[in-house]
Amino acid sequence: MTDTTMTLDQKTGQQAAAAPKEAEMPPAIRPATERDPLRARIEDFSFYYSNGFQAIKHVDMPILDRKITAIIGPSGCGKSTLLRSLNRMHDLYPGNRYEGKVILEPEGENLIGPDADPVLVRLRVGMVFQKPNPFPKSIYENVAAGLRVRGIKKRAVIDEAVESALRRAAIWDEVKDKLHGSAYDLSGGQQQRLCIARGLAPNPEILLLDEPTSALDPIATAKVEDLVQELSETVTIVIVTHNMQQASRISHRTAFMYLGEAIEFGETAQIFTNPRHPRTENYITGRYG
Amino acid sequence: MSQSSIPSSAELIQSGFVRRRRVIARFMQVFLFLCAALSVFITTAIVFVLIRDSWEFFANIPLGDFLFGTMWTPVFADPQFGVLPLLAATLQTAGLAMAIAVPFGLIMAIYLSEYARPAVRETIKPALEMLEAVPTVVYGYFALLVMTPFLQQIVPGLKGINLLVPGIILGIMILPYVVSVSEDAMRAVPNSLREGGYGLGMAKWQVATRIVIPGAFSGITAAFILGMSRAVGETMVLAVAAGQNPNLTWDPREGAATITAYIVQMSLGDVAHGSIAYQSIFAVGLLLFVITLLFNIIGFYLRRKFREAY
Ligand SMILES: Nc1ncnc2c1ncn2[C@@H]1O[C@H](COP(=O)(O)OP(=O)(O)O)[C@@H](O)[C@H]1O
Ligand SMILES: [Mg+2]
Numbered sequence: 001m002t003d004t005t006m007t008l009d010q011k012t013g014q015q016a017a018a019a020p021k022e023a024e025m026p027p028a029i030r031p032a033t034e035r036d037p038l039r040a041r042i043e044d045f046s047f048y049y050s051n052g053f054q055a056i057k058h059v060d061m062p063i064l065d066r067k068i069t070a071i072i073g074p075s076g077c078g079k080s081t082l083l084r085s086l087n088r089m090h091d092l093y094p095g096n097r098y099e100g101k102v103i104l105e106p107e108g109e110n111l112i113g114p115d116a117d118p119v120l121v122r123l124r125v126g127m128v129f130q131k132p133n134p135f136p137k138s139i140y141e142n143v144a145a146g147l148r149v150r151g152i153k154k155r156a157v158i159d160e161a162v163e164s165a166l167r168r169a170a171i172w173d174e175v176k177d178k179l180h181g182s183a184y185d186l187s188g189g190q191q192q193r194l195c196i197a198r199g200l201a202p203n204p205e206i207l208l209l210d211e212p213t214s215a216l217d218p219i220a221t222a223k224v225e226d227l228v229q230e231l232s233e234t235v236t237i238v239i240v241t242h243n244m245q246q247a248s249r250i251s252h253r254t255a256f257m258y259l260g261e262a263i264e265f266g267e268t269a270q271i272f273t274n275p276r277h278p279r280t281e282n283y284i285t286g287r288y289g
Numbered sequence: 290m291s292q293s294s295i296p297s298s299a300e301l302i303q304s305g306f307v308r309r310r311r312v313i314a315r316f317m318q319v320f321l322f323l324c325a326a327l328s329v330f331i332t333t334a335i336v337f338v339l340i341r342d343s344w345e346f347f348a349n350i351p352l353g354d355f356l357f358g359t360m361w362t363p364v365f366a367d368p369q370f371g372v373l374p375l376l377a378a379t380l381q382t383a384g385l386a387m388a389i390a391v392p393f394g395l396i397m398a399i400y401l402s403e404y405a406r407p408a409v410r411e412t413i414k415p416a417l418e419m420l421e422a423v424p425t426v427v428y429g430y431f432a433l434l435v436m437t438p439f440l441q442q443i444v445p446g447l448k449g450i451n452l453l454v455p456g457i458i459l460g461i462m463i464l465p466y467v468v469s470v471s472e473d474a475m476r477a478v479p480n481s482l483r484e485g486g487y488g489l490g491m492a493k494w495q496v497a498t499r500i501v502i503p504g505a506f507s508g509i510t511a512a513f514i515l516g517m518s519r520a521v522g523e524t525m526v527l528a529v530a531a532g533q534n535p536n537l538t539w540d541p542r543e544g545a546a547t548i549t550a551y552i553v554q555m556s557l558g559d560v561a562h563g564s565i566a567y568q569s570i571f572a573v574g575l576l577l578f579v580i581t582l583l584f585n586i587i588g589f590y591l592r593r594k595f596r597e598a599y
Pocket of ligand 2: 079
């Protein structure tokens with residue numbers, strides 16, 4: 001489907017550089033408390049759409065473990081494109097092409113490498129979309145979908161996971177009496193929280209959210225924001241938003257993108273109070289959009 | 290064009306423009322209503338005739354004898370009007386047709402909608418739809434002269450006139466329709482739902498079976514219900530390949546007249562108008578109507594229950 005092309009010397013160069021690192025790499029499984037604070041590294045990453053358009057240009061960015069990383073920037077700068085690269089969503093459409101690396105820590109696996117199976121990547125990296133997209137099934141079956149995909153069949157296990165995901169998504173009280181009713185009978189804000197519960201239920205290592213509140217009213221938005229903040233205690237979150245207040249309210253790290261490049265990356269407070277790059281400053285002070 | 294050549298709204302009202310438009314709008318409304326009313330009227334009239342003539346039939350033959358009788362011998366000296374032989378043949382051929390059309394139809398629709406490259410889809414779909422243009426009598430003779438001799442070498446005890454082959458042919462006949470309508474329904478499932486499935490780590494076939502089919506459920510049901518109605522109502526294939534002999538059997542290797550085959554046979558024959566044999570045509574016609582109506586009601590209910598709002 002998708003060509004993951006790397007030039008030869010790039011490949012060999014990376015292999016040479018990776019060899020000494022191997023020794024100091026942490027063991028695959030360690031207790032959460034000791035875990036490497038880094039969950040993923042985006043390294044010299046570029047992305048080309050099938051029409052040849054380069055939407056992402058040589059982006060480097062760390063994704064911190066169990067922190068919220070916000071990606072901001074003007075419309076069309078490549079936020080969604082970058083986010084959708086992290087779970088190989090672009091593989092669904094022929095002709096798209098990745099370059100560079102997205103390394104998942106601590107294993108050091110390259111998610112966009114030629115050996116990575118996109119389906120397995122998506123089992124580890126969940127996603128919540130801009131528009132709520134519940135499946136045409138019951139509320140219960142929506143949340144259970146990700147568990148069933150993983151081959152979980154025991155009724156009791158699924159029951160428990162569904163309830164816990166719905167609780168974590170702060171929607172349990174609203175739906176507990178109609179779990180077997182259609183997901184389409186919920187309001188837009190409830191549907192989005194249901195979609196978050198659906199993404200959470202299988203315990204992904206990273207949860208990607210693409211402007212999850214842009215279709216919601218202010219009250220529903222506040223609920224989703226609270227929810228995302230609570231979740232960051234247990235899950236690594238990358239959230240795209242064009243709403244700068246939202247980024248500054250909820251995120252720990254912020255990346256500012258512009259025309260496919262990551263212009264600046266840093267602690268959220270620093271980006272919003274003391275941006276280093278004039279473009280970032282212009283954007284957050286609203287001098288251009 | 291100068292500004293003054295465009296009439297002001299006051300001038301328009303003066304000139305009768307508005308009145309003219311009202312008359313046209315009124316006329317269109319009445320005309321369209323009449324068109325709609327005509328189709329309702331014709332349907333009602335057909336049902337009325339069916340019921341009126343079967344009424345006389347049921348005045349002579351008790352409903353229980355008709356529905357549960359096992360002999361259908363309308364032109365014998367001692368005529369029997371038990372419809373089970375005709376009904377059994379109809380249900381077997383329609384059932385066989387569905388046994389072919391449902392699995393193959395679903396597989397083909399999924400292939401076309403989810404797997405085929407656009408170029409392949411644009412070639413296969415019109416070719417499939419062209420199959421619908423084949424006259425049914427051709428299917429009938431294909432069943433009788435090609436398919437039956439071929440299957441007789443495989444299926445032991447298959448008679449020259451049988452229910453199995455027309456049933457299979459019927460399934461093949463409704464396949465293009467079923468595929469075409471279900472594929473349309475599947476493609477109407479928004480991509481955002483597919484992406485939601487992939488985002489959870491579903492493989493392609495899982496997205497197809499867990500997202501696309503449930504998402505297109507009402508369209509798919511509609512396709513199968515209408516296909517089933519067609520199979521129940523199909524006449525030529527059955528008249529040619531399943532025979533004219535009312536024969537109560539549950540063995541599809543044997544031949545038996547279906548309801549439709551009987552209607553054709555009697556309508557073409559020279560039974561006296563007003564005789565019970567003549568009225569029996571309307572009685573079985575009414576039964577046929579009730580069966581297809583039942584399917585449509587079930588389909589309507591299923592579609593409402595599983596309607597998708599996305
Ligand atoms: N399927 C596509 N094919 C080609 N170009 C695309 C496609 N999707 C998006 N783009 C382009 O890629 C750029 C980045 O888009 P996107 O990532 O959606 O921006 P953002 O989410 O920041 O608003 C835009 O210039 C857009 O026009
Ligand atoms: Mg976007």
